[in-house]
Amino acid sequence: MAFDEIFQPLHFRNLTVKNRIFRSNISGRFDNEDGSLTQTRINWESKFAHGGVGAIISSYVPVLMEGRIIAGYATVHRDDFIPLWAKLGEVIHGLDSKFIMQLSHSGRQMDFPGVHNLARKTLSSTSNKETLHGFLTQAMSKADIDHTIAAFARGAWRAREAGLDGVELHAANGYLFSQFMSSGINDRKDEYGGPLENRARFLLNVIEAIRGAVGRDFHLQVKLSAVDHNNVVPWEKPGNTLEDTVQIAKWAEAAGADAIHVSQGSLFPHPLNPPGDLSLETLTTTYDAMISSGVNGMRNYMLFRYPFLRPIFHWAWFRMKKGKPVEGVNLEEARVIKQAVSIPVLCTGGFQSASFICDALKTGAVDGVSIARSLVANNDLVQQWAAGHDRPPKPCTYCNRCLVSAMKNPMGCYDQSRYPDRETMIEEVMSVYRAHAPMVAPSKAVMST
Amino acid sequence: MSDINTPFSAVQIYLAKRRWKLNLALLTVLVLTLLGLAAVIVAITLAFELGGSKTPKYAADPQHFMHASIGAEANSGLPYWMWKALPKLFPAEFKGRDDYKAFGFLYETDANGNESDLPVGISKRQVYGVDVVWFNCATCHVGTWRTAAGGPQHITPGMGSNNFNLYAFIQFLLAAGADERLSPDTMIPAMKQAGAHFNPIQEAFLRYAVLPQVREGLVERRSRLGPLLDAQPAWGPGRVDTFNPYKLLLQLPPGSHVPDAELVGTTEFPAIFDQRPREGMQLHWDGNNNSLAERNLSAAIGAGVTAASVDHPAIDRDAAWLMDLKPPASPYHPDPAAVARGQAIYMQGCASCHGWQGANGYVFQGAALGKVDPIAQVGTDPNRLNSYTQGFRDWQVSALFAGTPYHFTHFVKTDGYANLPLDGLWLRAPYLHNGSVPTLADLLAPPAERPKSFLRGSDVIDPVKGGFVAPPCPVGPASTGAAPADGFCFDTAQRGNGAQGHAYGTDLPAAQKADLLAYLLTF
Numbered sequence: 001m002a003f004d005e006i007f008q009p010l011h012f013r014n015l016t017v018k019n020r021i022f023r024s025n026i027s028g029r030f031d032n033e034d035g036s037l038t039q040t041r042i043n044w045e046s047k048f049a050h051g052g053v054g055a056i057i058s059s060y061v062p063v064l065m066e067g068r069i070i071a072g073y074a075t076v077h078r079d080d081f082i083p084l085w086a087k088l089g090e091v092i093h094g095l096d097s098k099f100i101m102q103l104s105h106s107g108r109q110m111d112f113p114g115v116h117n118l119a120r121k122t123l124s125s126t127s128n129k130e131t132l133h134g135f136l137t138q139a140m141s142k143a144d145i146d147h148t149i150a151a152f153a154r155g156a157w158r159a160r161e162a163g164l165d166g167v168e169l170h171a172a173n174g175y176l177f178s179q180f181m182s183s184g185i186n187d188r189k190d191e192y193g194g195p196l197e198n199r200a201r202f203l204l205n206v207i208e209a210i211r212g213a214v215g216r217d218f219h220l221q222v223k224l225s226a227v228d229h230n231n232v233v234p235w236e237k238p239g240n241t242l243e244d245t246v247q248i249a250k251w252a253e254a255a256g257a258d259a260i261h262v263s264q265g266s267l268f269p270h271p272l273n274p275p276g277d278l279s280l281e282t283l284t285t286t287y288d289a290m291i292s293s294g295v296n297g298m299r300n301y302m303l304f305r306y307p308f309l310r311p312i313f314h315w316a317w318f319r320m321k322k323g324k325p326v327e328g329v330n331l332e333e334a335r336v337i338k339q340a341v342s343i344p345v346l347c348t349g350g351f352q353s354a355s356f357i358c359d360a361l362k363t364g365a366v367d368g369v370s371i372a373r374s375l376v377a378n379n380d381l382v383q384q385w386a387a388g389h390d391r392p393p394k395p396c397t398y399c400n401r402c403l404v405s406a407m408k409n410p411m412g413c414y415d416q417s418r419y420p421d422r423e424t425m426i427e428e429v430m431s432v433y434r435a436h437a438p439m440v441a442p443s444k445a446v447m448s449t
Numbered sequence: 450m451s452d453i454n455t456p457f458s459a460v461q462i463y464l465a466k467r468r469w470k471l472n473l474a475l476l477t478v479l480v481l482t483l484l485g486l487a488a489v490i491v492a493i494t495l496a497f498e499l500g501g502s503k504t505p506k507y508a509a510d511p512q513h514f515m516h517a518s519i520g521a522e523a524n525s526g527l528p529y530w531m532w533k534a535l536p537k538l539f540p541a542e543f544k545g546r547d548d549y550k551a552f553g554f555l556y557e558t559d560a561n562g563n564e565s566d567l568p569v570g571i572s573k574r575q576v577y578g579v580d581v582v583w584f585n586c587a588t589c590h591v592g593t594w595r596t597a598a599g600g601p602q603h604i605t606p607g608m609g610s611n612n613f614n615l616y617a618f619i620q621f622l623l624a625a626g627a628d629e630r631l632s633p634d635t636m637i638p639a640m641k642q643a644g645a646h647f648n649p650i651q652e653a654f655l656r657y658a659v660l661p662q663v664r665e666g667l668v669e670r671r672s673r674l675g676p677l678l679d680a681q682p683a684w685g686p687g688r689v690d691t692f693n694p695y696k697l698l699l700q701l702p703p704g705s706h707v708p709d710a711e712l713v714g715t716t717e718f719p720a721i722f723d724q725r726p727r728e729g730m731q732l733h734w735d736g737n738n739n740s741l742a743e744r745n746l747s748a749a750i751g752a753g754v755t756a757a758s759v760d761h762p763a764i765d766r767d768a769a770w771l772m773d774l775k776p777p778a779s780p781y782h783p784d785p786a787a788v789a790r791g792q793a794i795y796m797q798g799c800a801s802c803h804g805w806q807g808a809n810g811y812v813f814q815g816a817a818l819g820k821v822d823p824i825a826q827v828g829t830d831p832n833r834l835n836s837y838t839q840g841f842r843d844w845q846v847s848a849l850f851a852g853t854p855y856h857f858t859h860f861v862k863t864d865g866y867a868n869l870p871l872d873g874l875w876l877r878a879p880y881l882h883n884g885s886v887p888t889l890a891d892l893l894a895p896p897a898e899r900p901k902s903f904l905r906g907s908d909v910i911d912p913v914k915g916g917f918v919a920p921p922c923p924v925g926p927a928s929t930g931a932a933p934a935d936g937f938c939f940d941t942a943q944r945g946n947g948a949q950g951h952a953y954g955t956d957l958p959a960a961q962k963a964d965l966l967a968y969l970l971t972f
Contacts, residue, residue, distance in 0.1 A: 118458045
């Protein structure tokens, strides 16, 4: 088989995945406002299982409603959601793929508070506002921290109860774990702030609690930002270095993590994650949905909306990309981390070429790669590689229109240049809704709870 | 019930708090802006107030009298550069000249023979930063004489303005107000052609504020004065209707007409020599005021001042200078014996009313000097007397300068004409209050034999008859006779122009009349 390295199974301590390709965490607002998942979510994840990925890492799954990032994404904060997740796991397994639930908490990076969170500030390591959108924040008390650790443990337990194949802690990209770990964000004076070991304490306590809840034989991986690059807003501090992250990865391994998943950046989106372009014009049609989420919303919207202001944002955003590749943007950092740990290391960041991935695997930079946008563009990317194509004939262009459309529109590829026409594009995006679940009459008991 | 607009999202609550600070900052900026604006307005107003009254000063009293402002410009005047531009825009009315001589204005010449920029009687003052010109006392009280046609012209302050055709000048301005040549698009280039330089702000101020306001003022004046002037016989040079325009401009509500009984009040511009002895006399032709100060201020209103714009110190300086201004000596040299005989006749029949010319000057004495003789007794044209009414007098004393030290109190309604001192008599022609008798000799003729019509406007002394050369002229439709050079045919048959009355001395034998005339020529 062509690109043989890709199609070698990957053995984790508690999990074996049939190949080295992981669908990275990505989804759309496909689920219900109360956090229960839907048939659409099953349709979405099935697209990638059909396409041949070894495992699917869910999009972020909040362990508490107060930790939602975007309302309308499935959560795992209630036991009665276990059967719903079980159904999803069953479908994915039936398609010969694995399903890893990414346990998440937004912290202060809450893009769409939804009706549950609209009236309260988000919890974080700090009371400082989120820097890009101006999301309002309240520093967590120790009780809050304990409550949240327990929620992660309970979330992992629910994933295991649902028969899923593992969990990933979303400790990258600026969410709650990042907010504790990053020296650019964490300004606490207690045992969760200050030196790196204090800042890592929240993550390590969560790993410990999960192990306490699910035992030693349930797959647990941790996604880390190799470098924070926290100064996208130019007056912010840069945050953690690669050296800091290597140390955290070692501590995570020692605490019981089965793998490390490498990303970049202490906020999301970030100029380096997902790497590629940014359509300010598209933002003028979507960011308006976020204006009321933060106190800087209107400012940002004007920066996007008015062409004469766009150079300001363009400068701040694109200055960090200089000299960086798109495909494998995090690969060298991942290689450093892999050399420091003995557990498998995954890496995300623009992967789309089979040969490039094979090189990464062969040179021991990583044990597997995770892909989001290239799989959204070509759900069957893995099968195309298996058929011998190094790159798909219509590759992802890294335009990031999928990213900036997410606030308003169903997740999908919005690069019209990849389609014969706009109608075809819309039809493709809407295909996620195509399979309709059977409609049933709800029982009185269901409606009254 | 809670307010439906009470913020409930964390972001909105935060923004509401921040908005308070923002609003305070905006309010502060707004208040500071308003204060700044107010300061600018105050500064501009002050600049206008302080800079707006700038007017040239003159060291010599005669120059002050002829050229200094008395404060008439703000209310009645024309922008200086419009004054300069009008002759270029209306060549027909100005008879192709670049000055105002067509209307009888006088220009002095310097040692090099250059004419003054502005004529005698036209003063300049800054109003809201704009140079504006208009009348002063000299407009109506500076005349000329010469001993022979083509001889040197003597400009004589204090003499009635025998050349100035005020009627024609006003008619011209009222017509020009409605003429498209006064539009900014035409006027501003003409002003520049006349030598003006404007910066863009000045030009905009001119275009959008000054010129429209001037035109508006002219149109309004036309509305008020036009019907009166059209109904009156043309005044001709050297004459004015003092009170009727005054009624229409100041007293009566818009749209009013002067009643027919009062319609014509046209008289000579009087000579104003030697005012000191006149204090307490009944002044004006009908003797309606015996206060020099009130008479002066009332005349200034006629020139265009208002209570707000009047320059009292300037008027006071004129008044002080006029106190002892003597008329130039008579150029006549009649036979001394005849003069002596004539004086005897005069002392018997005339001196008690008019005073007399003594060896050392004029003697302002006489039982009836400066008093009013009833119209029935003097018998001259009654129109001027009738134009000044009790009602107008009552308005004058109640409204003009009310609440100020200058409040009028001395005006009265009389029943005749005042007996005037005759100092400088040789410069007072044509004679009688309405200028209806051209020479002294004619005045000594029985009214029925006096000229029925004669040419006004000459400043050449009649060597025999006294007064100015005034040949007969064909009577026809009243001429508006713009230029003195063309003359103006004065028709005594026109209303207000009657040459009847004052028959004193008309029945003297011819020899005695000649003697009396000889004496009168020495005044």
